[in-house]
Every structure is written in structure tokens, then in C-alpha cells.
Amino acid sequence: MGGDVGPQVxxxxxxxxxxxxxxSSFLFHGREAEITPILDNFPDLKKVSRVLHCDNVISxxxxxxxxxxxxxxxxxxxxxxxxxKDGEADxxxxxxxxxxxxxxxxxxxxxxxxxxxxxxxxIWPTLRADIIVLDVGATIGGDAKQxxxxxxxGAALAxxxxxxxxxxxxxxxxGTEDMKGHEEVREAAAMLTSGSGAGFTYHGxxxxxxxxxxxxxxxxxxxxxxxxxxxxxxxxxxxxxTLMKDALTAGPMSRLGALLALPALRRMRQRIDPSAIxxxxxxxxxxxxxxxxxxxxxxxxxxxxRIAVELARSDYLAKVGHSLNRLTAVLEQPPASTxxxxxxxxx
Amino acid sequence: MGGDVGPQVxxxxxxxxxxxxxxSSFLFHGREAEITPILDNFPDLKKVSRVLHCDNVISxxxxxxxxxxxxxxxxxxxxxxxxxKDGEADxxxxxxxxxxxxxxxxxxxxxxxxxxxxxxxxIWPTLRADIIVLDVGATIGGDAKQxxxxxxxGAALAxxxxxxxxxxxxxxxxGTEDMKGHEEVREAAAMLTSGSGAGFTYHGxxxxxxxxxxxxxxxxxxxxxxxxxxxxxxxxxxxxxTLMKDALTAGPMSRLGALLALPALRRMRQRIDPSAIxxxxxxxxxxxxxxxxxxxxxxxxxxxxRIAVELARSDYLAKVGHSLNRLTAVLEQPPASTxxxxxxxxx
Numbered sequence: 001m002g003g004d005v006g007p008q009v010x011x012x013x014x015x016x017x018x019x020x021x022x023x024s025s026f027l028f029h030g031r032e033a034e035i036t037p038i039l040d041n042f043p044d045l046k047k048v049s050r051v052l053h054c055d056n057v058i059s060x061x062x063x064x065x066x067x068x069x070x071x072x073x074x075x076x077x078x079x080x081x082x083x084x085k086d087g088e089a090d091x092x093x094x095x096x097x098x099x100x101x102x103x104x105x106x107x108x109x110x111x112x113x114x115x116x117x118x119x120x121x122x123i124w125p126t127l128r129a130d131i132i133v134l135d136v137g138a139t140i141g142g143d144a145k146q147x148x149x150x151x152x153x154g155a156a157l158a159x160x161x162x163x164x165x166x167x168x169x170x171x172x173x174x175g176t177e178d179m180k181g182h183e184e185v186r187e188a189a190a191m192l193t194s195g196s197g198a199g200f201t202y203h204g205x206x207x208x209x210x211x212x213x214x215x216x217x218x219x220x221x222x223x224x225x226x227x228x229x230x231x232x233x234x235x236x237x238x239x240x241x242t243l244m245k246d247a248l249t250a251g252p253m254s255r256l257g258a259l260l261a262l263p264a265l266r267r268m269r270q271r272i273d274p275s276a277i278x279x280x281x282x283x284x285x286x287x288x289x290x291x292x293x294x295x296x297x298x299x300x301x302x303x304x305x306r307i308a309v310e311l312a313r314s315d316y317l318a319k320v321g322h323s324l325n326r327l328t329a330v331l332e333q334p335p336a337s338t339x340x341x342x343x344x345x346x347x
Numbered sequence: 348m349g350g351d352v353g354p355q356v357x358x359x360x361x362x363x364x365x366x367x368x369x370x371s372s373f374l375f376h377g378r379e380a381e382i383t384p385i386l387d388n389f390p391d392l393k394k395v396s397r398v399l400h401c402d403n404v405i406s407x408x409x410x411x412x413x414x415x416x417x418x419x420x421x422x423x424x425x426x427x428x429x430x431x432k433d434g435e436a437d438x439x440x441x442x443x444x445x446x447x448x449x450x451x452x453x454x455x456x457x458x459x460x461x462x463x464x465x466x467x468x469x470i471w472p473t474l475r476a477d478i479i480v481l482d483v484g485a486t487i488g489g490d491a492k493q494x495x496x497x498x499x500x501g502a503a504l505a506x507x508x509x510x511x512x513x514x515x516x517x518x519x520x521x522g523t524e525d526m527k528g529h530e531e532v533r534e535a536a537a538m539l540t541s542g543s544g545a546g547f548t549y550h551g552x553x554x555x556x557x558x559x560x561x562x563x564x565x566x567x568x569x570x571x572x573x574x575x576x577x578x579x580x581x582x583x584x585x586x587x588x589t590l591m592k593d594a595l596t597a598g599p600m601s602r603l604g605a606l607l608a609l610p611a612l613r614r615m616r617q618r619i620d621p622s623a624i625x626x627x628x629x630x631x632x633x634x635x636x637x638x639x640x641x642x643x644x645x646x647x648x649x650x651x652x653r654i655a656v657e658l659a660r661s662d663y664l665a666k667v668g669h670s671l672n673r674l675t676a677v678l679e680q681p682p683a684s685t686x687x688x689x690x691x692x693x694x
Contacts, residue, residue, distance in 0.1 A: 063526065127586055137521055140529050174484055174574040179410065182487050182571065208578025212586035224529065225572050227521040229579040231555025236583040239474055239559035240619065244591060247608065247615035254611040260604030261595055268594035272587065 001030040001057040001076050002096020003294045003301075008038055010095055013292075013301025014049070015042040021309050027089055029054055030076040054079050058100045060294060067100030068107065077101060081108040084287040091308035093279075095292040095301060102138050102282060109287040112317075114324045117142070118284035119150050119223070120291060121157055122230055123277050123307070126214030132158050132167075133211060134283065136230045139223035144187035147171065147220055151192055152323045153283040154218035155200035160314035161307070166199060167217035170206030172225065180205060184222075191331060198326040199319075237272060279304030281311060283320075288312055348377040348404040348423050349443020350641045350648075355385055357442060360639075360648025361396070362389040368656050374436055376401055377423040401426050405447045407641060414447030415454065424448060428455040431634040438655035440626075442639040442648060449485050449629060456634040459664075461671045464489070465631035466497050466570070467638060468504055469577055470624050470654070473561030479505050479514075480558060481630065483577045486570035491534035494518065494567055498539055499670045500630035501565035502547035507661035508654070513546060514564035517553030519572065527552060531569075538678060545673040546666075584619060626651030628658060630667075635659055 003009055007030055014026050025048040028035050032053040039046050054076040058067045071078050077096055083089040085108055094101050102118065111118055119135035132154050139146065151169050158167035171189055173181040178189070189205065196202035203216045208229060211219055221229070248258035248265075258265070270276060274293065278300035282289040288311045292304035350356055354377060361373050372395040375382050379400040386393050401423040405414045418425050424443055430436040432455055441448050449465065458465055466482035479501050486493065498516050505514035518536055520528040525536070536552065543549035550563045555576060558566055568576070595605035595612075605612070617623060621640065625647035629636040635658045639651035 063524075125586075127589060140521070172575060174487070174571055177410075208575040208580075209582030209585070211579055212582025212584075221575070224521055225575050228519060228555040228568075228572050228576050232558055232576040232579050233555075233583040235556030235559025236580040237559075237587055238556070239472075240584055240587045242474060243615045243618060244612075247611040250611040250614075254608040257604040257607030257609075260607070261601040262604075264594040264597040264601040265591075267597075268590045271590060 001034075002060065002094055003292065003296065004060075007031075007035050009296065009298050009301050010093075010292075011035065011038045011042065011045070012298035013296075013303075013305060015045040016298055016302035017305040017309075018045055018048065020306065024309065025049065027052055027080070027083055029080040029083070030057060031055060052079060052083075058097055058104075060097050062097060062100055064099040064103035067097060068103050071100070072104065072107060075104075078104055078108060081105055081287070081289070084289070085109055090312045091288040091290065093290045093292055093301070093304050093308050095294055095296060095304075098137065098291055098294075101289070101291060105282055105285055105287070105289045109285040109289070111284055112286055112320060112324070114328065115149050115153070115284040117146060117149075118282055119153060120280045121154060121283055122226075122280055123161070124211060124219075124230075124233075125271055125277055126212055128214030130162070130277070131211070131214050131217055131219065132161075133219045133221075133226060133230065135221065135223040135226050136280065137223045137227035138282070141224065142184065142222040144184050144191060147184060147188035147222065148191045148195070148327070149284065149324075150220045151188075151200065151202075151218065152327055153320060154220055156316060156320040156323050157281060157283060157311075158217045159199070159319060160311055160316040162217065163314075164217065166197070166201050168201045168203045169218045169220060170203045170210060170216035172211075172219055172221035172229070173205035173207065175207065176205045178205075188220075195327045195330045198330050199323040241272075275300035275303060277303070279307035281307065286317070288316065348381075349407065349441055350639065350643065351407075354378075354382050356643065356645050356648050357440075357639075358382065358385045358389065358392070359645035360643075360650075360652060362392040363645055363649035364652040364656075365392055365395070367653065371656065372396065374399055374427070374430055376427040376430070377404060378402060399426060399430075405444055405451075407444050409444060409447055411446040411450035414444060415450050418447070418451065419454060422451075425451055425455060428452055428634070428636070431636070432456055437659045438635040438637065440637045440639055440648070440651050440655050442641055442643060442651075445484065445638055445641075448636070448638055452629055452632055452634070452636045456632040456636070458631055459633055459667060459671070461675065462496050462500070462631040464493060464496075465629055466500060467627045468501060468630055469573075469627055470508070471558060471566075471577075471580075472618055472624055473559055475561030477509070477624070478558070478561050478564055478566065479508075480566045480568075480573060480577065482568065482570040482573050483627065484570045484574035485629070488571065489531065489569040491531050491538060494531060494535035494569065495538045495542070495674070496631065496671075497567045498535075498547065498549075498565065499674055500667060501567055503663060503667040503670050504628060504630060504658075505564045506546070506666060507658055507663040509564065510661075511564065513544070513548050515548045515550045516565045516567060517550045517557060517563035519558075519566055519568035519576070520552040520554065523552045523554065525552075535567075542674045542677045545677050546670040588619075622647035622650060624650070626654035628654065633664070635663065
């Protein structure tokens with residue numbers, strides 16, 4: 001029921017996703033009277049769908065605390081999460097209120113053992129390849145342990161989505177030298193250095209421009225900075241695209257030029273098209289939850305569904321659990337003595 | 348002596364700036380044997396310049412603490428700052444090590460009365476007009492009082508550079524609602540709401556994409572987030588420019604198209620040219636210091652000089668002092684009783 005335009009986008013998105021994901025079936029949670037007439041337009045989808053009526057809908061404006069009070073246990077958002085908890089659904093996708101979804105998902109599905117706070121990941125196009133940036137807004141602040149948790153969650157996501165063995169991880173900072181940044185990020189760096197090899201390779205600190213370069217596979221930061229980085233990048237992309245559009249429509253020669261270059265410009269546009277990269281997994285919960293952007297179109301929503309299904313198929317949750325255990329074991333080991341230290345002791 | 352290529356850029360930049368700033372004169376602090384041969388190529392500049400020899404030069408790699416130990420009192424960077432302190436120069440411009448410059452400037456020129464920590468400002472091109480974003484890297488973290496200080500410093504900079512009466516100020520946050528963000532930013536919002544009108548208009552919270560939109564004249568945040576936002580934007584701009592270049596050189600039709608649109612594309616490029624917006628003022632010190640990007644070319648260095656001179660001419664330092672006094676007076680007033688409250692008291 002969520003998003004800027006309601007169920008139309010979710011249903012049309014599911015119809016698009018179904019073309020690729022042939023053996024999937026869908027549960028639509030929300031107001032039957034609004035959902036069914038739209039679903040009637042997609043007979044193939046209708047055959048594999050059930051509508052589960054729920055009158056209580058969380059609006060885009062509600063605060064997380066209000067949403068919890070109003071919708072815990074009996075809203076369409078909660079019911080969708082509950083269907084994953086009960087094993088009726090493998091994944092849940094929502095275009096609704098992000099803060100409410102985060103709060104409800106945390107209450108309904110509970111954080112995974114060993115994870116204190118969940119995170120939202122963004123799949124980010126770069127000069128090299130798509131990379132993962134997290135947290136982009138689930139948390140505000142966070143200690144070293146949380147940054148390490150996010151690293152594990154992000155690495156497992158990269159392994160699942162990009163099919164890689166040991167993704168490289170960078171901690172977002174204001175410089176690459178060891179002494180840069182605040183205590184939390186330096187302490188996290190020490191922990192990741194010890195843990196490097198346990199399902200990821202720790203690269204070191206990275207700076208803001210390393211995101212666009214794609215220097216590493218996973219970039220980790222707390223949610224305040226991550227959210228501002230994500231939105232600053234969106235704003236910059238929009239600014240430059242607007243300048244470019246203005247330039248290519250300024251006068252008849254430019255317009256003719258743009259026409260000739262149109263196919264190449266279209267291909268370029270696709271690479272930074274928000275629909276093509278829509279879908280922010282909520283990580284660290286006992287269940288797969290993907291947030292679709294409130295303003296996404298049907299193709300964008302379909303992409304969020306595709307990401308959720310990929311996570312389920314790649315056994316993401318088991319991989320995270322395994323990684324957490326490995327890292328915990330490594331970090332709990334007493335630091336290995338160097339030969340020199342051992343010699344000093346023996347003398 | 349600083350920057351990626353040393354004195355060549357600074358001297359050539361000064362020669363470019365001199366064409367516009369006809370009554371200026373220059374002091375070059377550094378190794379005479381390196382400076383003089385370059386200066387000989389610019390006879391007009393040489394006539395209004397003095398070279399002040401100093402052998403001790405701070406490298407780009409030194410940590411601020413090392414730089415202070417090594418260069419306090421006797422390095423070319425320190426001597427340049429000292430020349431402002433002694434009134435020999437009105438402004439100082441450096442392309443050197445940012446951390447070292449910040450540390451030395453703070454020691455040499457001292458923070459202005461009422462300002463606890465200085466900030467670095469960026470002049471940021473947006474869809475609407477250039478705006479100011481600070482702090483982009485002088486600080487890590489910071490309390491509400493510091494965010495308010497930065498607001499005053501940024502507003503005075505906007506008044507000086509953009510010739511406006513009451514610039515609008517936004518606090519960078521993860522949402523625009525009152526309850527968003529951490530305590531520091533919410534507390535700063537309360538203080539700025541009380542102070543709005545004292546030389547600036549407080550707009551409220553802004554998000555990362557408001558930077559590119561140019562929603563307000565001055566965007567304020569602490570240096571960790573500000574630095575990451577700045578570099579993320581640089582990375583995004585480079586990413587999209589590269590995609591665009593690739594698109595416009597992909598095949599003969601695109602290349603012909605690009606050729607036809609070239610003049611318009613060049614004009615566009617100028618608007619986001621790092622040289623055209625180079626020059627980050629260090630704010631909150633008893634003296635005007637402008638940092639030129641280490642990778643800036645002569646045109647970029649010339650622009651940093653131009654910004655410094657504009658600040659001196661517009662009496663920036665006096666304006667900041669005046670604003671601080673006005674805001675302090677407003678914030679120290681007891682909260683005005685509303686008529687209702689007064690009535691309740693009188694009953």
C-alpha cells in the first residue's frame with residue numbers, strides 16, 4: 001500500500017518480476033478493494049497471487065513510534081513481515097515508510113544473534129562495478145562493534161549479489177591515514193584488520209570519492225553520514241544531468257548533436273537510472289526485507305523484488321550467520337605473538 | 348611551496364589574479380632559488396612582488412602535529428601566516444598541506460573571540476546559484492554551539508561573497524522533520540531558530556540532495572560528514588562525466604553529435620570546473636586564510652587569490668564579529684513570554 005502512488009506500482013512491478021522469476025508466487029497485503037481491480041489487469045500474476053485484506057495502512061508521514069503504536073500486529077506492513085516470520089513468504093518487499101518499516105521489521109523479525117542494530121544497504125553504480133554502501137539511514141551514530149557488524153552484513157550481501165568469495169571492505173573516513181577520523185572508525189579498523197580473511201578482505205579507510213571510483217566492493221559507515229553521502233550523490237547526479245540536458249538543448253546545433261548521440265546517451269542514462277538500482281535490503285534481521293524507494297516506478301519495484309529473490313536463493317541469512325561466527329572466533333582469539341615477542345619472553 | 352607541483356602554480360596564479368586585481372602586491376614565502384626563476388617569467392608580477400626566503404618547507408605528507416613541531420615559527424607556511432598577523436599582508440593563500448595549514452593558522456592567528464574551532468568552507472555550484480557548505484574537514488564531530496558558530500561564519504561569508512543581506516541557513520540532516528538526527532543538530536536547530544534574523548534566516552533541516560538543488564545559501568554540518576559529502580559529490584561528478592564522455596565518443600555518430608554540441612558542452616563544463624570554484628576559506632580565525640586545492644592549476648590558484656581579496660575588501664572579519672555579538676545578545680535574552688503565558692501569570 002506504500003510509496004508515492006500506492007499498490008499500482010507494487011502490482012505492476014510484481015508482474016514485471018514474474019516474467020523473470022517464473023516459479024514465484026505473491027502475497028499482497030493491504031486493502032482488497034484497491035488491490036483486486038489492479039490485479040485483474042495482470043491475469044498471469046493473478047494466477048499466482050493471493051490478496052490478504054488488511055484495512056489498517058501505515059502512511060508515509062507517520063513517525064516510527066506512531067507507526068508501531070498504530071500498526072504493530074494489525075497493519076498491512078506488519079502482516080507482510082509476519083508472513084515472512086511464519087514461513088508463508090520467503091521475502092518481503094515494501095515501498096512504504098522507511099522508518100516505520102525498519103521499526104516494525106526489527107520488532108517482528110528481530111535482529112540476528114550477535115547483531116545489535118540492523119542497517120539499510122544501497123547498491124551503488126560506480127566506474128568499476130556496482131558496489132554496496134551501508135548504512136544509508138537505519139542508524140544514527142554507532143560504535144566500532146556496529147561498524148564491524150555492518151561490514152559482515154555488507155560482505156555477505158556482496159557475496160550473495162555479486163557472487164564473489166571475499167569482497168573487499170573499506171571504512172568511510174576523511175582520509176586514508178591510520179590516525180584519521182574519530183575513535184569509533186579507528187577502533188573498527190583495528191578489529192577488521194584482525195578479522196580480515198574471514199569472508200572478506202579489509203582494504204582500509206576510503207574517502208567519499210572512493211564511492212564513485214568503486215575502490216572497494218563494500219563501503220561501511222554509520223547511517224547519518226551514509227544517508228547524507230547517498231543523497232548528496234543523488235543531488236549531484238541530478239545537478240549534472242540537468243546541466244547536460246540544458247547544454248544539449250541549447251540551440252539547433254546542440255540539439256542536432258544530441259539527436260545523433262541519443263542512442264549512446266540513452267545507454268549511459270540506463271547505467272545511472274534509479275529504477276535499475278532500486279531496492280535497499282534491510283540487513284541484520286531474521287528475514288529478508290527489501291525497501292523499494294517511495295518514488296520508484298513499476299520497473300524499479302520489480303528490481304527490488306529481484307534483489308530480494310536473489311538474496312533468498314543465495315541463502316544470504318545462513319551466510320551472514322556463518323560469517324559472524326567466523327569473525328567472532330577470530331576476534332576472540334588472543335593476539336598471536338610475533339616471533340620477536342616470543343623470543344623476548346623466552347630470554 | 349605547497350600543492351602537487353610547488354611554486355609554479357602559485358606564481359602563475361598570482362600573475363593571472365593580478366590582471367583583475369590591479370592594485371595588489373604579493374609576498375612569496377619559500378625557497379628563493381626555486382621561486383625567483385619562475386617569477387622572472389612574469390615581469391608585471393615581479394614588479395609588485397617580494398620573495399621572502401625560507402628554507403624550511405612543510406611537505407604534503409606531514410601530520411598536523413609533526414608540521415607544528417617542525418615548522419612552528421620558522422617554515423614558509425608559518426611565515427606567510429605571520430605576515431598576516433603582523434599586518435604586512437592582508438590575506439594568505441596556500442596550496443599546501445591542509446591539516447598543517449589549519450593547525451598552524453590556529454596557532455598563529457588564533458580563533459576569533461567566541462569561536463572555539465575554525466572551519467573550512469567550500470563554495471559549491473548548484474542548480475540555483477553557488478552556495479556555501481561548511482565545515483568540509485577542519486573538525487571531526489562537534490556540539491550544537493559549534494554548529495551555530497559555523498552558521499554565523501558561513502552566513503558572514505555568504506554576505507561577503509554573494510553580496511546578500513540575510514543568507515538562508517540549513518542544517519544538514521537525514522530528514523527535515525524536527526525529531527530527525529542526533530542531539531547536537533536538534534539543539535543547534537533550536538538555537539538558530541531563536542537567533543534567526545540576526546544577519547541570517549534559519550531555514551531548517553536540509554538533506555544531502557538539497558546541496559545540489561541549492562535550497563539554501565549556507566549548509567552547515569560538522570567536518571566529518573561535510574568532508575564525506577564534498578568528496579562523494581566530487582566522485583559522483585567524475586563518475587557521470589566519465590560516463591558522458593564515454594557515451595559521446597562511442598561510435599562515429601555519437602562523436603559527430605558531440606562535435607556539434609561541443610560549444611554548449613564546454614560552457615557546461617566550465618560551470619562544474621574545479622578551477623572555477625577553487626578556494627576554501629578557513630573561517631573563524633583572526634585573519635583571512637584561503638586554502639587552494641593541492642591539485643589546482645594556475646587558474647584555480649588565481650581564483651583562490653580572488654576569493655581571499657574579496658573577503659578582505661568586504662570587511663569579512665568585522666562582519667563576523669558583528670554577527671557573533673548580535674547572535675550572542677539574542678541567545679542570552681530570556682525567552683519572550685507569549686501573551687497567553689503572561690495572562691496566565693497575571694491571573
